[in-house]
Amino acid sequence: MSSSLYTTDNPVFSAYLFYCAILVLKVLFMAPLTARQRFSKRIFISPEDTTLTPKAKVKHDDPDIERVRRAHLNDLENIPVFMVAALLYIATNPAYFLAVNLFRIFTIARIIHTFVYAVVVIPQPARALAWGAGYAATIYVAVQVILFSL
C-alpha cells in the first residue's frame, strides 16, 4: 500500500503548505485594502455601518472602492480553485522543481494581479498577464490531475 503524500516528509506538500498559507493571507489582505478606501471616503456598504463614523454614507458605485471589490472577487474566482487543484496535484506525486515553481508562479501572479488592479492601477495588459499566468498554472495542474486519474 502506498503511503500518504500529504505529510511533511513530502517536500511538495511542505511547499504547498507555505504557498497556500501565503495565498490565504493575500486574500485576507483585500479586507483592509477595502476598509482603507471606505474609511478615507466615508462610504460604507450597509446603513448600520454609518453610525460609527461622522458624515458617513452608503454608496455602492464609488469607483475606487468597487475596483478593490472587483480585485477581491477575482481572487475568489481564481484562488480557491487553485488551492484545491494544487492539493489534488500533490497526489500525482509531481517533480518537486515543477510543483514548487507552479505554486510560486501562481502566488506571485495573484499578488501582482491585486497590485496592478487595486493598489497602483497599471495600464493593460498588466492585469491580463498576471491573471493569465495564474489561470494557465491552474489549468495545467487540473489537466495533470485528470490525466493521472484516468
Next chain:
Amino acid sequence: MSSSLYTTDNPVFSAYLFYCAILVLKVLFMAPLTARQRFSKRIFISPEDTTLTPKAKVKHDDPDIERVRRAHLNDLENIPVFMVAALLYIATNPAYFLAVNLFRIFTIARIIHTFVYAVVVIPQPARALAWGAGYAATIYVAVQVILFSL
C-alpha cells in the same frame, strides 16, 4: 493505526481527483464565457480595459454579461464548499458506488446549471433543478460527515 484514505489506493479518492479537477476546469471556463460576451459587445469592467479595443466602453448592467457573471457567482457559492465537503466525506470511508455517483451528480448538475443559465437560456425550472441537484448532494455529503464525526 488506520492508514490514510487520501491515497490513490482508495478508489473513492481517485474518483474525487477526477471529478474535482473537472469542476476546477468548469469554474475556470466561466472566464472565457464572460470574455466572449465582453469582446463581442465591447463592454468592459474597468476603465483601463477599454484602451486595447476600439470603441470599447465600461458598463456594469449589460444583461448578457451580468447573466454569465451571475452563473459564475453561483459557482463560487456552491462549488468550493462541495469540494471541501467531498474531501471530508472521503474520511468517512463511504461505499465506492455511492460516493462516485454523488461526485458525478454534482459535477453534471453544475455543468447543466451553467449551460441553462449562461449558454442557452432554458426556461425555469431547468436552472432550479440543476442547482437543486448539486445543493442536495452537498447537503447529503456534509450531513454524513457530521454524523460520522459525532
Next chain:
Amino acid sequence: MSSSLYTTDNPVFSAYLFYCAILVLKVLFMAPLTARQRFSKRIFISPEDTTLTPKAKVKHDDPDIERVRRAHLNDLENIPVFMVAALLYIATNPAYFLAVNLFRIFTIARIIHTFVYAVVVIPQPARALAWGAGYAATIYVAVQVILFSL
C-alpha cells in the same frame, strides 16, 4: 517516515471534519435565506425566474435581498480560505485544545456574523466583531502554517 495526520486517529482532524461540515451547511443556508426574501417580495434575479410566480419582477437593488447577498459574499470571502488554512494547520500537528477552539471560534463567529447581518440587523460593532473574530482566527492559523513550513 511520519504517518498521515489526515486520519480520524487524529482528534484534531476529527474536530476539523465536524466544524468544517457545519460551515459547509452554514454557507448553503444562505440560499434559503435569500429565497425567503425573494419569494416574499416576488423579486427575482433573472427574467426567466419571474414566470413561475404571479406578479414577479426582476430587481437588483432591493435592500433586504441585497443585505442577504452581501452576507453570502462575505462568507465566500472568508469561509473557503479558512477551510483551506485549517486543513493545512492540521499538518503542523497543533495542540488539540487550541485547534478545536480555533475551529469553534471561527464557526460560531461566522454564524453570528450572518445572524446580525442578515437575519436580525443588530447595530455595529456587532457585525464587525463577529467578522473580526473569524478573520483573526484565520490569520493566526495561516501564520502558524507559514512559521511551521519555514
